[in-house]
Amino acid sequence: MSCLMVERCGEILFENPDQNVKCVCMLGDVRLRGQTGVPAERRGSYPFIDFRLLNNTTYSGEIGTKKKVKRLLSFQRYFHASRLLRGIIPQAPLHLLDEDYLGQARHMLSKVGMWDFDIFLFDRLTNGNSLVTLLCHLFNTHGLIHHFKLDMVTLHRFLVMVQEDYHSQNPYHNAVHAADVTQAMHCYLKEPKLASSLTPLDIMLGLLAAAAHDVDHPGVNQPFLIKTNHHLANLYQNMSVLENHHWRSTIGMLRESRLLAHLPKEMTQDIEQQLGSLILATDINRQNEFLTRLKAHLHNKDLRLEDVHDRHFMLQIALKCADICNPCRIWEMSKQWSERVCEEFYRQGDLEQKFELEISPLCNQQKDSIPSIQIGFMTYIVEPLFREWARFTGHSALSESMLSHLAHNKAQWKRLLPNQHRSSSSGGGSGGPDHAGPGTAQAEEQTVTEGNAP
Numbered sequence: 001m002s003c004l005m006v007e008r009c010g011e012i013l014f015e016n017p018d019q020n021v022k023c024v025c026m027l028g029d030v031r032l033r034g035q036t037g038v039p040a041e042r043r044g045s046y047p048f049i050d051f052r053l054l055n056n057t058t059y060s061g062e063i064g065t066k067k068k069v070k071r072l073l074s075f076q077r078y079f080h081a082s083r084l085l086r087g088i089i090p091q092a093p094l095h096l097l098d099e100d101y102l103g104q105a106r107h108m109l110s111k112v113g114m115w116d117f118d119i120f121l122f123d124r125l126t127n128g129n130s131l132v133t134l135l136c137h138l139f140n141t142h143g144l145i146h147h148f149k150l151d152m153v154t155l156h157r158f159l160v161m162v163q164e165d166y167h168s169q170n171p172y173h174n175a176v177h178a179a180d181v182t183q184a185m186h187c188y189l190k191e192p193k194l195a196s197s198l199t200p201l202d203i204m205l206g207l208l209a210a211a212a213h214d215v216d217h218p219g220v221n222q223p224f225l226i227k228t229n230h231h232l233a234n235l236y237q238n239m240s241v242l243e244n245h246h247w248r249s250t251i252g253m254l255r256e257s258r259l260l261a262h263l264p265k266e267m268t269q270d271i272e273q274q275l276g277s278l279i280l281a282t283d284i285n286r287q288n289e290f291l292t293r294l295k296a297h298l299h300n301k302d303l304r305l306e307d308v309h310d311r312h313f314m315l316q317i318a319l320k321c322a323d324i325c326n327p328c329r330i331w332e333m334s335k336q337w338s339e340r341v342c343e344e345f346y347r348q349g350d351l352e353q354k355f356e357l358e359i360s361p362l363c364n365q366q367k368d369s370i371p372s373i374q375i376g377f378m379t380y381i382v383e384p385l386f387r388e389w390a391r392f393t394g395h396s397a398l399s400e401s402m403l404s405h406l407a408h409n410k411a412q413w414k415r416l417l418p419n420q421h422r423s424s425s426s427g428g429g430s431g432g433p434d435h436a437g438p439g440t441a442q443a444e445e446q447t448v449t450e451g452n453a454p
Contacts, residue, residue, distance in 0.1 A: 101125050109137050112183060113190055115401060116330055119180040130179040131163040132156065135211055138186055142207075147200045149262065158257035165215045165249060171343040173217035178210070180337075184322035185210035193393045194314060197305035205271065206315050209278035210322055212250040217242060220348045222285075223360055240283045247276040274312065281316035282323045287381060290320060294388050303392075314392070321389050327374065327382045327409050328402035334409045342370045371413040378410050 105125040111117060112134070123130035136156060139145050145152060166175035185206050189195060198206075218225075222241045225233040236244045251272050254260060260268045281290060294317055297303045297310075304310050326337035342362075349363030362368045386406060390399035 101127075105133065109133075112137065112141075113187055115187060115398060117183050118333065119176060119183060120333065120336065123176050123179065128168075128175075129163065131166075131175045131182070131211060132159040134179050134182055135159050135207065138182070138207055139204075142200070142203050144200060144204050144207075148204065148260075150259065154257060154259050158253060158259045159211070161253045161257060162212050162215055162250070165253070167217065167219060170217060170219040171347070172337070172341040173214050173219060173344065177337075178212070178214060181213060181319075181322045181325075182207060182210040184325045185318060187398060188318040188322060191393050191396055191398065193396070194305070194318070197311055199311075201271075202311055202315060205274050205278060206318065208250075209275055209315075209319055212253075212275075213246055213279050213282050213319065213323060214242075215246050215253075216249045217246070219344055220351070221360065224348055224352070227357065240280050240285070243280045243283045247279045250275060250279070277312065278316055278319050281320055284381070287320075287385070290317060291384055291388065294392070298388060298391050317385075317389065317392070321385060324377075324382055324385070325402070327378045328386060328406045330405060331409055331412055334405070335412075338370055338374045338413075342368075342373055345373070369418055371416045371418070374413045375410060375417070378406060378413075382406060 102125075105122065108117070108122050108125065119130060122134070126133045136152075136159065139150070139155065144150065145155065162178075163175045166173070166178060168174055189198060189203055189206055222233070222238075224230075225241055226238050230241075232245050233241050235241075254268075254272070260271060263271075280286075293313070297313075303314070305314065326334050326341075328334070329337070345360075345363045345368070346365040349359045349365060352359045352363065362373050383406065386399070386402055390396075390403060393399045
């Protein structure tokens, strides 16, 4: 650790030893100095990927000689360090906004409950502060600041911590995605079937979980962390690795900011556990578990939203829907998200190829086209969940609109399929194969549900 100087560490300590995640090294507000003496650009843990496990002597030599770094870094920090060593210093962000931009942002916030809300435009108008601006507005709109007697300065500081812990270099899993999921969650919380039963605590939990559900995402998926023997995979025993890290990071920032320090200890402990339950529900590997349970509730008509457990379950379902709602947006926005998530997949595939690892499913740019990836994702993940969500809402106007966008977007991607895939596509219903010959539908379903879906 001679090349690192840690000024502050925001790790979490639990009374139970097996829950002690001290070794996670969730760096709170941290400055990392290498031999160049140049401080790193952002906060966040940048989960380490141990390249000593990757069979590539050329890279190891480069680390040991040319870069003269004593500690093997994650690929994100490695790329950042290489830019600094070449003398490319990041420009400081501009925090002052033109009054016209502020006016347009305020106008957009007046329509934050509309499904066609353009989060990309809103992020530009807020100078990359869409998550902080959106959450401050929603906390005020829902009366949460008054109800929980929150200090506005402390709330803002906490939200800045969350926003900065997202990796802006990730094409998909970044703060704009978190803001998009939060805006969708806000729309779902307004659904009449759900809204009439929600308490202020439910609303705050839903918004916080949406905002922080992917915090400090490294831009690679769980299988990649497992096969590179990443320390987080070892810590969480290969189970919901990323989701556990997102949750623990969120708790660390809540405690560090002292946002909820004035509330009773029992209440804050309950909030932390419920946040964990919500964030862990976004694990794509648990999709069938939640879908089966939702179908059973709807079939038996036994959901009682006055019951706290049933309400929490529907908050989990709402967050799962918000997390994967991109295919249900209007085409112009849905297409951007699809291209972004596939770019992140392809970057992982390029990294795996560079270090002579087996390329993960959906990550080979030469074989896995964006249309085929998206059609498989819509067919096996999105459609089944949103059909049941529509049943729950009583086929509300929003649910019908989302299903309509989903059908339109799927048709658009089918038209964009490469010729060889289009000619063999069955073109059948939503549950059938969409882009390959015999047997490929089952393979696609398996790969999509093994952690490679957006």
